[in-house]
Amino acid sequence: MALMIALWASLWPSGSSNAPNGSPETCWSKECVGVLAMIKNYQNASVDPCEDFFEHTCGRYSEHVMDDNSWGYVQYKQLLYQVFAIARKTNKFNSKPNEQLRIFTKSCLDRKEMDEDTFQDLRNDIEERGGFPMIDPNWNEEKFDLSDMLAKYLSINRNRMGFLSVEPYAAIEGNKSVNRLYVSPGPHWVYNWAMGISIYKDSVAFMLRRLLKLENRELNETIYDKEFAELVQLEANFSTLADYRNLALDNDNMSKSRNLTDLVKMIPEIDWIKILKALARHGTSEEDEEKLLERVTVHGAGEYFFGENRELARIATETPKSALANYLVVRQLIDVALYFYDKDQPRQNKFYNHVDQQSFCATQVASFFPMPSMNVFIESSQFKIENLKVIEEMFVKIKAEYEQIFTENEYLELEIREFLIRKLNAIDGKFGLDQYTEGKPLLEKMYETLNFLDTDSPWQVYMKMWRHWSEQLVEHIVHDTPLDPVNLKMFGTHAAYQPYPNHFYINLPYLTYPWMDADFPANTNYGYLGYVIGHEIGHAFDHFHRKLDESGRQQQYWFTETNSSNTEYELREKCLRDQYSAYKEPGYDFFMNGTHCRYEIAGDHMGIRTAFRVFEKVKKEDRFRLPGLEMSEEQLFFYNYAFRQCDVYNPNKLPRNMLARQHPTNRYRVNGVIQNIPEFAEAFNCPKNSPMNPEMKCKLY
Numbered sequence: 124m125a126l127m128i129a130l131w132a133s134l135w136p137s138g139s140s141n142a143p144n145g146s147p148e149t150c151w152s153k154e155c156v157g158v159l160a161m162i163k164n165y166q167n168a169s170v171d172p173c174e175d176f177f178e179h180t181c182g183r184y185s186e187h188v189m190d191d192n193s194w195g196y197v198q199y200k201q202l203l204y205q206v207f208a209i210a211r212k213t214n215k216f217n218s219k220p221n222e223q224l225r226i227f228t229k230s231c232l233d234r235k236e237m238d239e240d241t242f243q244d245l246r247n248d249i250e251e252r253g254g255f256p257m258i259d260p261n262w263n264e265e266k267f268d269l270s271d272m273l274a275k276y277l278s279i280n281r282n283r284m285g286f287l288s289v290e291p292y293a294a295i296e297g298n299k300s301v302n303r304l305y306v307s308p309g310p311h312w313v314y315n316w317a318m319g320i321s322i323y324k325d326s327v328a329f330m331l332r333r334l335l336k337l338e339n340r341e342l343n344e345t346i347y348d349k350e351f352a353e354l355v356q357l358e359a360n361f362s363t364l365a366d367y368r369n370l371a372l373d374n375d376n377m378s379k380s381r382n383l384t385d386l387v388k389m390i391p392e393i394d395w396i397k398i399l400k401a402l403a404r405h406g407t408s409e410e411d412e413e414k415l416l417e418r419v420t421v422h423g424a425g426e427y428f429f430g431e432n433r434e435l436a437r438i439a440t441e442t443p444k445s446a447l448a449n450y451l452v453v454r455q456l457i458d459v460a461l462y463f464y465d466k467d468q469p470r471q472n473k474f475y476n477h478v479d480q481q482s483f484c485a486t487q488v489a490s491f492f493p494m495p496s497m498n499v500f501i502e503s504s505q506f507k508i509e510n511l512k513v514i515e516e517m518f519v520k521i522k523a524e525y526e527q528i529f530t531e532n533e534y535l536e537l538e539i540r541e542f543l544i545r546k547l548n549a550i551d552g553k554f555g556l557d558q559y560t561e562g563k564p565l566l567e568k569m570y571e572t573l574n575f576l577d578t579d580s581p582w583q584v585y586m587k588m589w590r591h592w593s594e595q596l597v598e599h600i601v602h603d604t605p606l607d608p609v610n611l612k613m614f615g616t617h618a619a620y621q622p623y624p625n626h627f628y629i630n631l632p633y634l635t636y637p638w639m640d641a642d643f644p645a646n647t648n649y650g651y652l653g654y655v656i657g658h659e660i661g662h663a664f665d666h667f668h669r670k671l672d673e674s675g676r677q678q679q680y681w682f683t684e685t686n687s688s689n690t691e692y693e694l695r696e697k698c699l700r701d702q703y704s705a706y707k708e709p710g711y712d713f714f715m716n717g718t719h720c721r722y723e724i725a726g727d728h729m730g731i732r733t734a735f736r737v738f739e740k741v742k743k744e745d746r747f748r749l750p751g752l753e754m755s756e757e758q759l760f761f762y763n764y765a766f767r768q769c770d771v772y773n774p775n776k777l778p779r780n781m782l783a784r785q786h787p788t789n790r791y792r793v794n795g796v797i798q799n800i801p802e803f804a805e806a807f808n809c810p811k812n813s814p815m816n817p818e819m820k821c822k823l824y
């Protein structure tokens with residue numbers, strides 16, 4: 124904060140505006156000055172913008188951050204800390220949801236209690252769910268029932284149980300959006316970070332040592348190594364069967380999905396009905412249970428559930444029972460260890476890549492209590508409601524611009540053009556506050572059944588929290604409650620295009636300074652959030668999603684190889700892919716992979732183009748302008764886009780992770796994008812064939 128004030132102060136003397144009558148007034152709000160300060164301070168004016176616009180815009184950004192994080196991440200963390208700090212210093216909130224958030228915050232930070240916990244409660248819980256051969260020499264194989272144990276663990280850990288994970292999604296049925304439950308392979312399906320158990324070997328050993336200590340026993344490392352290796356192998360067998368590499372795309376291919384009856388027939392060795400019913404709250408009516416089962420959709424692609432060889436059934440019946448039981452317990456222990464283990468881990472540092480426990484807990488609070496976090500945020504930060512009106516207008520204008528682009532396009536055949544425009548017009552916008560206001564009464568209801576006590580141990584708090592999530596998931600599926608308790612990413616800077624059911628979604632924290640402001644001129648709001656909206660809508664028309672209709676169903680359009688729209692699209696996409704594949708990030712000895720990144724490249728490319736076109740149309744309506752008088756409106760548009768991508772070269776980023784990125788690096792999210800925009804070259808007077816103004820420009824639509 125001190126830093127920012129210093130920056131503003133250095134700018135004041137230059138201010139002498141008094142614009143002529145009728146033209147916009149200079150905006151001296153702290154938001155406008157703040158943006159200008161960032162543009163000026165991050166810039167390295169000795170770099171020619173036509174040579175390297177990213178370096179020109181961000182060359183001195185690293186002087187203004189304490190750690191090596193990108194601009195976006197730094198701002199996001201500040202937002203989280205605002206809520207976190209309030210939660211920590213408040214003794215009691217007056218609403219139940221906020222109170223639950225407060226107790227969770229306290230538990231997450233309670234190192235002492237975590238260190239002193241004997242794990243007797245955990246040990247008892249493990250026993251109730253079917254025992255743990257890894258630490259119990261008397262474990263009775265005869266009593267083992269895979270379905271029973273899976274049911275008991277899935278009910279607290281819905282997405283990482285090896286055999287399956289469950290996830291809500293919205294489907295269009297008739298003209299209505301209906302919530303359904305997607306049963307897919309687990310545990311990799313949902314979150315990449317839940318990948319393979321192998322990296323958790325140390326933290327699981329830590330949990331085992333503490334559990335064994337209850338009986339004054341010690342961990343035999345030799346045996347542990349062997350048993351753990353067996354579990355890694357078991358999980359590898361799940362993932363080979365699921366073919367995770369190709370799963371992401373199949374997710375979009377709902378035409379392949381099947382129903383629960385089919386699954387029960389296919390693999391009767393597992394009691395799927397019992398497992399799914401266990402998600403519901405104890406005492407749920409039979410009628411609601413039936414409804415839940417009816418709403419199950421099963422992943423139908425590939426070999427996983429419906430492969431002819433019935434490999435999954437083979438794993439269920441032929442794997443040693445002790446290994447199956449160990450696997451289920453270990454997956455749950457990993458989730459507990461996430462909080463209790465505070466040592467460095469291979470591939471993940473302390474606190475799962477957070478600088479310290481506070482930073483870790485700040486993110487945990489935001490992701491597990493997004494709605495209450497938003498309550499605290501709004502109640503404390505005087506959220507500027509006008510921003511919402513502005514974003515809705517922007518959304519409508521960007522959509523209209525897409526329609527214009529499709530209409531002007533000279534290669535799309537009539538039928539395809541109409542198909543795209545129909546889909547475009549059906550894209551619905553969901554803005555943070557809609558969800559917030561619709562959700563607020565529901566929120567109270569949602570937290571009626573979560574009852575943390577101030578006296579609960581951290582372990583008890585986590586157990587209640589996980590279980591509550593599963594129960595809420597069932598409520599959402601069965602009663603179509605609009606709040607999806609699993610995908611409440613609303614307290615973050617998050618925007619998305621959801622192909623089912625063709626939604627644009629942006630959450631509330633994104634609709635606030637420094638990302639946007641109702642009083643910002645068009646160059647500032649369109650330069651960034653206009654681009655974000657355009658990017659997400661662009662995903663509806665990227666390599667894959669262009670083939671899906673407004674209900675997310677795949678259509679034959681585009682499929683014929685000889686179809687001229689398709690061949691032309693492929694050519695133009697190749698132009699972009701080749702361009703990006705020739706980019707090399709300084710410090711790394713490989714090139715980017717334009718094919719791997721093609722979805723995001725398409726989003727960026729179309730996002731900035733639509734945003735710029737709208738900006739040019741609406742800039743004359745501006746009431747205010749930023750105080751930086753020496754820059755043109757067009758230049759400011761591009762600066763506003765670029766400075767929010769500023770990043771610091773961080774040699775710790777592993778080449779492997781760099782290559783796995785779906786998004787181009789920040790440098791090329793700037794330079795790659797602007798090179799294809801003639802208006803950039805015009806705005807900065809870039810000579811023909813200068814690096815930022817190559818002759819060869821790509822244009823997808």
Ligand SMILES: *[C@@H]1O[C@H](CO)[C@@H](O)[C@H](O)[C@H]1NC(C)=O
Pocket residue numbers: 167168169170182183
């Ligand atoms: C600014 O750019 C110039 C030219 O590339 C370079 O020599 C200088 O080190 C840069 N300044 C900073 C602070 O990075």
Ligand SMILES: *[C@@H]1O[C@H](CO)[C@@H](O)[C@H](O)[C@H]1NC(C)=O
Pocket residue numbers: 297298
């Ligand atoms: C869906 O809505 C459209 C337009 O409102 C209408 O023509 C159509 O009959 C509706 N379909 C169903 C299944 O309700």
Ligand SMILES: *[C@@H]1O[C@H](CO)[C@@H](O)[C@H](O)[C@H]1NC(C)=O
Pocket residue numbers: 343344345346
């Ligand atoms: C660990 O178990 C192995 C195999 O049962 C045994 O040979 C070894 O002595 C044990 N190590 C310790 C330290 O007890």
Ligand SMILES: *[C@@H]1O[C@H](CO)[C@@H](O)[C@H](O)[C@H]1NC(C)=O
Pocket residue numbers: 353354356357360442446
């Ligand atoms: C994994 O699959 C391989 C090959 O089918 C098999 O030999 C092995 O026993 C399986 N491992 C486990 C732990 O299930």
Ligand SMILES: *[C@@H]1O[C@H](CO)[C@@H](O)[C@H](O)[C@H]1NC(C)=O
Pocket residue numbers: 372373376378379677
């Ligand atoms: C999706 O399903 C359709 C019809 O079964 C198939 O033709 C197409 O190849 C699938 N696409 C993907 C990406 O799996």
Ligand SMILES: *[C@@H]1O[C@H](CO)[C@@H](O)[C@H](O)[C@H]1NC(C)=O
Pocket residue numbers: 381382383384385
């Ligand atoms: C499940 O799908 C099959 C076709 O795969 C169909 O015959 C059956 O009627 C469906 N069952 C239910 C309960 O919808």
Ligand SMILES: *[C@@H]1O[C@H](CO)[C@@H](O)[C@H](O)[C@H]1NC(C)=O
Pocket residue numbers: 536538539679680681683685686687688
């Ligand atoms: C391409 O597909 C569209 C939509 O099915 C169709 O109208 C058009 O005739 C096709 N063109 C060619 C050249 O196959």
Ligand SMILES: *[C@@H]1O[C@H](CO)[C@@H](O)[C@H](O)[C@H]1NC(C)=O
Pocket residue numbers: 716717718719
């Ligand atoms: C780039 O990514 C594509 C798609 O993921 C992959 O098939 C290809 O092998 C990659 N190319 C290189 C050079 O790594």
